[in-house]
């Protein structure tokens with residue numbers, strides 16, 4: 001069975017937060033949702049909150065999981081959730097840039113391929129919250 005990677009589509013004021021990776025070399029410069037691998041004993045929700053806190057120093061609240069699953073290589077699968085900011089401001093410690101993207105800007109960044117299936121649903125959520 002594939003292990004789970006979770007990504008947070010953090011929405012505020014009709015925009016979603018995108019983060020630019022710095023590693024590994026083949027992913028550096030490409031954009032993703034903040035998040036990471038779910039560890040043993042964690043729920044997907046708690047992993048998402050932990051990863052966002054580690055990567056951006058803020059706390060998110062998970063609103064709902066999006067209706068897609070995208071394979072990452074052979075061993076992982078990506079799920080993503082719409083989130084709101086519950087506390088703090090995102091300040092990147094691992095990423096080298098963040099952007100709040102409006103619906104018509106979602107295609108302006110070079111997303112990691114597994115993230116692309118989630119973009120239509122994110123666009124809908126931004127337009128019709």
Ligand SMILES: Nc1nc2c([nH]c(=O)n2[C@H]2C[C@H](O)[C@@H](COP(=O)(O)OP(=O)(O)OP(=O)(O)O)O2)c(=O)[nH]1
Nearest residue numbers: 005006007032033034035036037072078112114115
């Ligand atoms: N966090 C995150 N990872 C993604 C996304 N899309 C995507 O293909 N990935 C891939 C990149 C990595 O191969 C893997 C997650 O690795 P990671 O490095 O972010 O997770 P992690 O912090 O738990 O990992 P680790 O370095 O501690 O092993 O999933 C996404 O939107 N967010």
